[in-house]
Amino acid sequence: MTTYSVPPTVAPIDQILPDEPLLLMGAGPVPVQSKVAAANSMVINHLGDAMSQVVSQVKTLARYVFQTQSPYVFGVSGPGSAAMEMAITNLVWSGRRVLSIKNGYFSSRFEEMASRVGGLTTVLEAPENHYIDADAVETALKEAKLANQPFDVITIVQGETSNTVYNCQLPEIAALAKKYNVLSIVDAVCTLSTMPLFMDEWGIDAVVTGGQKGLSSVPGVSLIAFSELAWDVIQKREAPMAHWCFDTRLAYEFWHNKGYHYTAPVSGLLALHEALRLICEETLPVRFERHSRCSNALQHAVESMGLDLFVKPESRLNSVIGICLPESINTKELLALMSDRYLVEISGSFGGHIVRIGQMGEQCRSHHLLRVLHALGMSLQSLGADIDVPSGMAELEKQLLISRP
Ligand SMILES: Cc1ncc(COP(=O)(O)O)c(C=O)c1O
Incomplete structure (x- = not known):
């Protein structure tokens, strides 16, 4: 006789979540607009007419956000890393030479993915907490060419x-990748729609992004765009594709032929549709301006409080800001205090005594900035740091008055 194990009894979700939602001001996921949340609550037929119109519109909207005319735009079921894996799986195979630019944790993921599918990888590491210099990239491309071992692919992150x-x-x-006949893959997971990226004008061959950062959609559905050149390489490759789910030639069925590949994450795609539509409604120039003004305002305000920013201005991202903590502060304690007392979440670090505040999509609103700065300053003060909260808040107000985001 079959015996069943005892069914578990667990707390329902409303007992797990706080009564009032926390404000997500970390490095993603980010808050979403109500239209995005509403779209995410629906399930529809993944192969019906409504879905087919949604897919078609997602591609149209995404082309604007990527600034490309390329037809080869796809949604990806999975996180930003899945879109990275799709780019690598399709353009790298056994024996392909890959120059992988490393600025930190996420950019080194490309190298790992490329070597897992048999790529011969070379890592070019940027100076610590600094952008990679184009001259260093050209030297690496030139040397490989002279040695008769030219690279096939270069990977780089726009914002680490x-x-x-x-x-x-x-x-x-x-442009150097074009000059040396190398396909470029760009990780724009945190930057797309927050800082300028022009796929066609800059001649990029594959751009990947996640849903939960700049786009202000939900996690779990991502986007990828390939250039005509990259698509041509994929069509002509003879090497077997390592991953069935990430094979763009199969994904083409769903994304371009109204056919079946696998069951698409319909709710997440509906959410992504709305997020992209809202970006197009705002327009990219206005959105970039909003991000740059909000981020600058926050950066000035943080400094006015008496804290240092982690990265020098010439290498500094607008989309996520790194803030150095006073020696005496325990990061975990600080994050817990901000979350418990002020219902605001920010991110810790991947190394270095810093915290990170996101400035992506819906995070870049003045009421969110005021709340996160206040929570940070007051919590640091409670933990004994010498922080000038009024001066920081006044600076933020002043900057936001100038900029009116
Ligand atoms: C620059 C960058 N690339 C890739 C990723 C990976 O995205 P995901 O966590 O959605 O897989 C992240 C996530 O934070 C990121 O910031």
Whole structure:
């Protein structure tokens, strides 16, 4: 006779979550607009006419956000890392040479993914907490060519969320990739729609992003765009594709032929549709301006409180800000206090005595900035740090009055 194990009794979700939602001001996920949340609450047929219109519109909207005319835009079921894996799986295979630029934790993921599918990887490491210099990239490309071992693919992150470094020379590096006949893959997970990226104008071959950061959608559905050139390489490759789910030639069925690949994450796609639509409604120039003004305001205000920013201005990301903590402060205690007393969450670090505040999508609103700065300052003060909260708040108000985000 079959015996069943005892069914578990656990707390329902409303007993796990706080009565009032925490304000998500960390490195993602970020708050979403109500239209995005409402769309995420629906389930529809993944192969019906409504879904097919949604898919078509997601591609149209995403093309604007990527600034590309390329037809080869796809949604990806999974986190930003899944979109990274899709780019790598399709463009790298056994024996392909990959130059992987490393600024920190996330950019080194590309290298790991590339070597797992058989790529011959070379890591070019940027100076600590600094952008990679285009000259260093050109030297690596030139040397490999002279040695008769040219690279096939170069990987780079636009914004390294882990240490808040911005690769500001990305346009020059993408141009170098073209010059040396190398396909470029760019991780824009934290930057897309928060800082300028022009896929076609800069000549990038694959751009990946997640839903839960700049786009202000939900986690779990991501986007990828391939250039015509990259698509041509994928069509002509003879090497087997390591991952069935990430094979773009199969994904093409769903994304471009109204056919079946696997059951798409319909709710997340509906949410992504709304998030992209709201970005297009706002327009990219207005959105970039809002992000830059909000981020600058917060940066000035943090400094006015008496805290240092982690990265020098020339390498500093707008989308996520790294803030150095006084020696005496225990990061875990600080984060717990901010969350318990002020219902605000920010992120800890991947190394270095810092915390990170996100400035992506819906995080970049003046009421959120005032609340997170206040929570940070008051919590630090409670933990004994010498922090000038009024001066920081006054600076933020002054900056926001100037900029009116
Ligand atoms: C720059 C960057 N790349 C990749 C990722 C990975 O995204 P996900 O956690 O959605 O897989 C992140 C996540 O924080 C990121 O910030």
